Amino acid sequence: KQEVTQIPAALSVPEGENLVLNCSFTDSAIYNLQWFRQDPGKGLTSLLLIQSSQREQTSGRLNASLDKSSGRSTLYIAASQPGDSATYLCAVVVYGGSQGNLIFGKGTKLSVKP
């Protein structure tokens, strides 16, 4: 059974700091890995999708890396802003089964202080 872990569970940083969120998974047989952002009480916003053949993806101030062999992914946020405050979720994409196509970690709750 695939398990996804995100560390830390919560993180508080001052504005302007660069930060790294971590995601680990137990089974390297994944198709893709997707990072999401969730604001309180809202749905999930897709940030980055990394195909299994890729090592990293970038979008603006965000950079996500994937190391399948070690079962790890990181989300790097540069020059953090208060508007980045949210919960960040990573999900590995597997194919079918009772866990579904997307298996999520519990998330990292990020707070960026002005």
Place this chain on the structure above:
Amino acid sequence: KAGVTQTPRYLIKTRGQQVTLSCSPISGHRSVSWYQQTPGQGLQFLFEYFSETQRNKGNFPGRFSGRQFSNSRSEMNVSTLELGDSALYLCASSPTAGNTEAFFGQGTRLTVV
């Protein structure tokens, strides 16, 4: 291009009642998946539909059911509601089944009293 639309956004129901939630995927997307999100359990997979067929089902009791229509819109139904069914129900839309990028709606917040 419109995103994933879930209706209603909020619901309050009494124990024992049933409820139906609706999800309209992004135009052209044929795969719809449903997830339950609670503070304790996080996001848990309910089921996935593709071309009106249920492809996968999570480990939820039979009170949870769903269907997909020919226009790809999907509904999920929960019968005999329990207090523990209170959660945010999220719908995800993808172009095809399997390993494609998923896009989520804003969710339906269900409160069972």
